[in-house]
Amino acid sequence: MGYLLRVDSITKDYRNHRALDNVSVQVPEQSVFGLLGPNGAGKTTLIRIINQIIGPDQGTVYFGDKPLSPAHVHEIGYLPEERGLYKKMEVGEQALYLARLKGLKGPALKKLLQHWFDKFDLSPWWNKKVEELSKGMQQKLQFIITVLHNPRLLIFDEPFSGFDPINVNLIKEEILQLRKNGATIIFSTHNMGSVEELCDHIALINKSKKVLEGSIRQIRKDHADHMFQLELEQLNKPLEHILKSGFTLVHSKPHNGLVTARVRIDNQHSPNELLEQLMPFARIISFQELTPSMNDIFIKQVTGKYPSEDTKNG
Amino acid sequence: MGKTATIIRREFLSRIKKRSFLVMTIIGPLLMAGIVIVPVLLANWSDSDYSVAVVDDTSIFHQAFRDKDNVVFIPLGTGVDEALEMMHDGRFDAVLHIPQAAFQAPSTLRLFSSRSVNFNAKLLVENILRQEFESLKLAAAGIDAKTLKSTETPVNIQAIRIKDDGELITDYPEISMGLGLVSGFLIYIFIFLFGSQVLRGVLEEKTNRIVEIIVSSVRPFQLMIGKILGVGLVGLTQFLIWVMLTFAIVGIFQMANPDLFKFTPDERVFVTSTQLLSAEEMELQKEAIQQYDTMAGQLLEGLSAINFPVMILSFIFYFIGGYLLYAALFAAIGSAVDNEADTQQFMLPVTVPILFSLIMSQFVISNPSGPVAFWLSIIPFTSPVIMMIRIPFGVPYGELVLSVTLLIAGFMATTWLAARIYRTGILMYGKKITYAELWKWIRYS
Numbered sequence: 115m116g117y118l119l120r121v122d123s124i125t126k127d128y129r130n131h132r133a134l135d136n137v138s139v140q141v142p143e144q145s146v147f148g149l150l151g152p153n154g155a156g157k158t159t160l161i162r163i164i165n166q167i168i169g170p171d172q173g174t175v176y177f178g179d180k181p182l183s184p185a186h187v188h189e190i191g192y193l194p195e196e197r198g199l200y201k202k203m204e205v206g207e208q209a210l211y212l213a214r215l216k217g218l219k220g221p222a223l224k225k226l227l228q229h230w231f232d233k234f235d236l237s238p239w240w241n242k243k244v245e246e247l248s249k250g251m252q253q254k255l256q257f258i259i260t261v262l263h264n265p266r267l268l269i270f271d272e273p274f275s276g277f278d279p280i281n282v283n284l285i286k287e288e289i290l291q292l293r294k295n296g297a298t299i300i301f302s303t304h305n306m307g308s309v310e311e312l313c314d315h316i317a318l319i320n321k322s323k324k325v326l327e328g329s330i331r332q333i334r335k336d337h338a339d340h341m342f343q344l345e346l347e348q349l350n351k352p353l354e355h356i357l358k359s360g361f362t363l364v365h366s367k368p369h370n371g372l373v374t375a376r377v378r379i380d381n382q383h384s385p386n387e388l389l390e391q392l393m394p395f396a397r398i399i400s401f402q403e404l405t406p407s408m409n410d411i412f413i414k415q416v417t418g419k420y421p422s423e424d425t426k427n428g
Numbered sequence: 429m430g431k432t433a434t435i436i437r438r439e440f441l442s443r444i445k446k447r448s449f450l451v452m453t454i455i456g457p458l459l460m461a462g463i464v465i466v467p468v469l470l471a472n473w474s475d476s477d478y479s480v481a482v483v484d485d486t487s488i489f490h491q492a493f494r495d496k497d498n499v500v501f502i503p504l505g506t507g508v509d510e511a512l513e514m515m516h517d518g519r520f521d522a523v524l525h526i527p528q529a530a531f532q533a534p535s536t537l538r539l540f541s542s543r544s545v546n547f548n549a550k551l552l553v554e555n556i557l558r559q560e561f562e563s564l565k566l567a568a569a570g571i572d573a574k575t576l577k578s579t580e581t582p583v584n585i586q587a588i589r590i591k592d593d594g595e596l597i598t599d600y601p602e603i604s605m606g607l608g609l610v611s612g613f614l615i616y617i618f619i620f621l622f623g624s625q626v627l628r629g630v631l632e633e634k635t636n637r638i639v640e641i642i643v644s645s646v647r648p649f650q651l652m653i654g655k656i657l658g659v660g661l662v663g664l665t666q667f668l669i670w671v672m673l674t675f676a677i678v679g680i681f682q683m684a685n686p687d688l689f690k691f692t693p694d695e696r697v698f699v700t701s702t703q704l705l706s707a708e709e710m711e712l713q714k715e716a717i718q719q720y721d722t723m724a725g726q727l728l729e730g731l732s733a734i735n736f737p738v739m740i741l742s743f744i745f746y747f748i749g750g751y752l753l754y755a756a757l758f759a760a761i762g763s764a765v766d767n768e769a770d771t772q773q774f775m776l777p778v779t780v781p782i783l784f785s786l787i788m789s790q791f792v793i794s795n796p797s798g799p800v801a802f803w804l805s806i807i808p809f810t811s812p813v814i815m816m817i818r819i820p821f822g823v824p825y826g827e828l829v830l831s832v833t834l835l836i837a838g839f840m841a842t843t844w845l846a847a848r849i850y851r852t853g854i855l856m857y858g859k860k861i862t863y864a865e866l867w868k869w870i871r872y873s
Contacts, residue, residue, distance in 0.1 A: 187645055211434070
């Protein structure tokens with residue numbers, strides 16, 4: 115798979131602290147890439163460097179196979195976390211202005227805008243002032259402005275803050291649609307639920323350093339601790355006596371004739387062996403591997419331990 | 429460059445579409461035209477004629493009272509009591525009674541009126557009678573009006589400047605002073621009015637957080653320079669409209685009421701004693717007209733002594749140059765702070781030089797070629813106001829070139845400085861900014 119954006123060994127110092135320390139990130143083409151990290155980790159600095167708002171002290175950013183240059187501004191759409199509009203300016207005029215700054219022009223621009231306005235039910239507000247719009251509608255307008263010039267790379271910094279659930283869904287669908295149409299999306303957020311739902315790849319930045327990067331599936335696999343959950347019926351022998359060495363019973367609980375159990379398997383054994391051991395003594399209703407959620411991985415990476423470790427092992 | 433043009437266009441259009449721009453554009457010329465028109469109107473305009481009946485018991489002065497403006501004199505042969513009755517009937521507004529003893533005892537003079545006395549009429553009557561009494565007393569002392577006239581010796585020194593090439597120029601300091609002060613003051617107003625608009629515009633973009641969206645499309649420098657130029661164009665537009673509308677309003681008013689603007693020669697010369705022979709009277713009038721012509725001629729000569737191409741070109745240059753120099757600093761302040769209240773601490777060092785040049789203008793005008801005037805007109809922070817004050821007096825081209833060069837270097841320097849503060853400042857929130865902090869932003873590459 116090709117990479118649309120490669121951040122190569124970026125270091126950025128502010129006067130009192132190092133905001134980014136030798137950070138490299140590779141964003142695959144046509145993916146939704148989650149840029150994760152706690153507040154103050156350096157995400158916004160990295161995003162500003164990609165947008166060429168500020169420059170790195172060391173390292174290079176490549177867009178496609180070329181070093182990032184001012185010409186690439188037209189191929190990037192950016193929705194900052196702290197976002198606003200000219201309150202006294204008319205909605206349509208404002209959209210036209212910001213689109214022109216992205217290099218769009220001519221009668222095609224107005225048509226394009228009208229298409230998006232219709233799609234987001236904003237058309238009746240074309241001649242109204244921005245301050246007359248509700249907060250949700252202002253965010254829709256900002257979304258339109260971000261994607262209007264059909265950029266190859268879209269950067270959303272906390273895009274869902276301030277949206278109601280209906281609009282969150284609308285925006286999520288739009289983001290997936292944009293990817294389908296060929297765009298690559300960088301998506302910075304704290305909301306791990308939406309990360310699992312939307313992202314293909316993630317990078318986790320903590321204390322100015324990248325601590326984790328890869329596809330979601332791979333990362334979860336890497337962080338799996340070989341914990342399996344079983345539902346068993348008609349169990350006729352205590353589990354402790356069935357399991358051989360290398361298989362640890364972490365938890366078991368009978369309930370209405372069913373037994374729910376969690377078993378950790380060490381590295382030498384496979385889940386298939388577990389099933390083989392159990393089959394003679396019970397009817398297996400369900401069997402699944404318990405991979406840690408992105409939320410668990412995030413917290414583990416940042417704080418050093420799983421939030422649910424106690425319950426898992428106890 | 430295309431994007432900067434887009435920014436300039438927005439800054440310009442969004443401001444001239446505002447209602448406040450329209451209001452200011454209309455009110456400005458009305459005020460300025462008002463300053464010209466209202467005094468003229470006040471001097472001439474009255475609701476109706478004011479008629480004064482003159483009861484002259486001495487029968488000497490009746491010819492002296494000539495109608496002036498809206499005061500109409502009616503000579504009456506009757507006694508005072510009858511005149512007063514007629515006044516009560518509404519035949520006239522006032523009655524002037526000159527008793528027999530008036531010449532010896534002017535305090536016996538009376539001006540009766542049924543309503544409150546018209547102030548202009550009272551002044552006019554007093555003026556006429558004083559001159560009449562003076563003439564009578566001079567005649568009694570054996571001096572006739574002609575002799576008196578010959579004692580009047582007008583002294584009016586012609587100030588002549590010898591230029592380096594030996595050319596002689598008559599100087600008219602009064603005209604130079606007026607032109608210099610007016611143009612210096614206009615530049616001062618322009619810098620303050622539109623410089624602070626730049627500050628507010630930058631602050632608005634920062635506080636409503638649109639700035640990060642914009643600087644992901646354009647460089648911060650383009651946004652800053654676009655705003656400075658856009659607001660500057662608004663200022664120039666407003667200024668031009670003001671000048672044109674003011675002239676238009678005054679012009680239309682003048683055409684509609686040509687009489688009001690005619691020169692009314694001095695009373696003193698035209699109302700002479702009735703004792704004078706009419707030939708002498710004629711001669712005096714001729715002299716008066718001649719003197720008036722010389723005055724008008726001097727005014728024209730004085731104006732023509734001013735080098736207007738230099739004057740107008742310099743005005744446009746210092747008008748724009750001074751604005752650019754200060755607007756960049758105002759933009760830097762707007763980017764460094766989070767709200768309008770915090771601007772105060774940084775405003776002082778920017779406003780002090782402008783205020784200082786305005787205060788020093790009084791000093792400079794009294795010695796427009798002195799060392800203080802020279803240095804203040806060279807230093808870019810004061811030169812826009814001070815040089816404009818000096819130019820009507822004539823400034824050597826060498827000094828002008830030096831001043832212009834330094835002002836260009838000056839506004840390039842402030843723009844460079846402002847850009848460095850601006851690009852850091854616009855993305856910085858919630859921090860209390862000090863001068864030390866600003867200095868670090870400037871040094872930081």
